[in-house]
Amino acid sequence: MPASAPRPWIVMKFGGTSVAAPDRWRVIADIARARLDAGERVMIVHSAIAGVSNLLEALPAAALAGAGEAAAEAVKARHREFAAAAGLDADALLAGIFDLIDRRTAGIGYSGEASARLRAELMAQGELMASTLGVECLKAAGLDPVFLDARDALTALNNADEARAWLDNGAGEDADPALQKRLSGADLVLTQGFIARHATGATVLLGRGGSDTSAAYFAARLQAARLEIWTDVPGLFSADPRLTEGARHLRALSYEEAQEIATMGGKVLHPRCIGPARRAGIPMEVRSTLRPELAGTRITGAPGDDAPRLKAVSVKTGVRLVVMEGAGMWRQAGFLADVFAGFKACGVSVDLVSTSETNVTVSLDPDPGLDQARLDRLRETLAPLCRVKIIEDAAAVSLLGYGIRRILHQLAPALEMFQDKPIRLVSQAANDLNFTVVVDESEGAALAKRLHEELISTAPEGAVFGQSWAELARPGAARPARAAPWWTDKRGALLDLAPQTGGLYVYDLETVSARARAVAGIKTLSRAFYAMKANAHRDVLRAIRAAGLGFECVSPGEIARVRETFADIRPDEVLFTPNFAHRSEYEAAVAFGAHLTIDGLHPLTHWPDVFQGADVILRVNPDRPRGHHQHVKTAGPKAKFGIPLDALNDARAAADAAGARVIGLHAHAGSGVTDADHWREIGAILARAARNFPDVRILNCGGGLGVPESPDAPALDLLRVDEELALLKKAHPRFELWMEPGRYPVAEAGVLLARVTQVKHAFGTRFIGLGTGMNSLIRPALYGARHEIVNLTRLGEPGAGMASVVGPICESADLLGADRLLPETHEGDVMLIAETGAYGAVMASRYNLREPAGEAVI
Ligand code: ASP
């Protein structure tokens, strides 16, 4: 009897969110069981529990700062939490790994060093812990997995660069008969992504996000019939959904197109995972564990559509340009060879290239390993060949799709916005899949959005494009929903308040109180001062003060507002932090007795008498810009705020000479930050700077606590902020910690209401006009900010296609939101623009001599 063909292998990769809780593993078990029932064999390759790799990556730094124990505890706590939910005993199952983490952490603390090899070993524990727990979950679901330590199957390549060898390596992808034989008796195998073994036997990593790559290696080695990448989104999209909710689901792509999208900054697939699948001819599918019923994106050699077509727009920020100029290059054989040899010698990888007779410009991808020292070395190496200029803060906007050359003419209207803004580099890829322009970072997102709107948003559904992100996300009952916003409960009252013409801001005082209390509840903080520039409405200020917050004021007007509102205000409740203010403003603040922040040398050196005998706080520029838009980054070499770290000694001398006492240091790096460790990092920088300041007892870590821009965006967890600050406090107990949140307490508490004036259909777009626009709310135009917009009158009615929501101001930028899924909408409907409690009314203007929205509280 002829042996029947062996049953095909399906390799499935599950990412961090897909393995983050026992109920997620039940979904994995169901997906695996369906494949087994269909006669296929299954290998599961998975990541560490979401967030754990980050915790492990940060462990060495914490250990070096003397806070290793607490940081290791956080890793363990995350797994105990998982285990508890699964009815498992983490301390028993993971005893060996917990012990290893403790010993390594302590070792780093003693020795004061952490080699790349050691870091790799530590981070690998994330995948190994998840695997140990995962086996139990699969067993509990009635499956019988074979456990494979991925390091016993994947041997890392040789790599000369020490850091790359340990942390960012690759492995072989040839068919592996030995592995096939070893697993021949197995139906279901569970193994880890991200980790492999060095020739010496030690553990090696495949780069952050490298579990996808592991899965591709395994698929190639097993000659699998399919590689499935399971993540938390149902495939690849025509744009990052955070850029536009009109981003369209991509149903089918070629390997080459998927490679371009992944490489150009799509975060869904690791760029390195496509090559092995392509070379082995293994079809890939990208699917969502949150919506397993959706078909996902299929990636193959022949996606069955060969018309030239634009498929995606991407924007990559943090790009650098190296501009090389010189007469010497004209008709010089070997000039480019010499230049590129210089890049090679300095270990700098080049992305795009454009050349002219006297100028060669290249772009460099954002790379945390590319530090100032390396750039300086590059500059020196190139100096004998040409003049070198390095431009920071550029963004690369790319159009991707097969046959891009033949559709360039369609771009013309969208490129109009560059009439008065420079395009710094244009590159059309040799493979005809990619056309990229490099522009200033602040223009990148706007350009990408515009191109997407003009070229993709309204394309019909078919073999290539599926539904939009908004359409897929909204009906998603399986998507973890945030609590319904307050304005759904108070809809009736809001509809009654909505004015017939113009607009009205409405603030929900219960929400203000709740958010302000949450800030006041950050236990490690000694004081929090509300940055009242965000919203200075008197009732809002009352709610804030009742929650126990002080006020951060930036002008005499704001101080006056506080003093008028509260007859009994104590000077100690006010923190005055002006920027480039007139001398008289400082005099008034000192006379009043407010806490005072000085953010430059000029006041101290030119008006020493003002500060004689005063206690002052110095604002430092931590040289580490953060924030959701260029204009809200308030640190770094381009920001006008703060004293550079290297000028602090001069500032102290000036303060001493003036007879002032420096009792605090302050930094605020930008707003819209959602990484919980940000304020600890700022605090650590301040603590280091405070070494030369014997009287400093206050570290003000600034504000900028982010508020999510859409229901699916990551939200900041204040408990995590507190945990991080506690690490700081533990390392530096002598300081009190302060913060000064502005947007956080008020943004979600405010909505802007306006009625629909007109609806227009033009060039395939539905425009919905409102009674007010950028004269009331300038954030979309100024920052490219995204605000949720709903038709309050028809709340809950199904979407009737995408729309652009605009105001009545005579400016093209009077666009409150583009590409929004909205129901059938009519003149007179009340529209609600959410999360406008911060920097809404306070930034309004009378432009066009239209009165901006009024204000009311509820
Ligand atoms: N856990 C690793 C990381 O977060 C690998 C992965 O998730 O793909 O980078």
Ligand code: MG
């Ligand atoms: Mg990933």
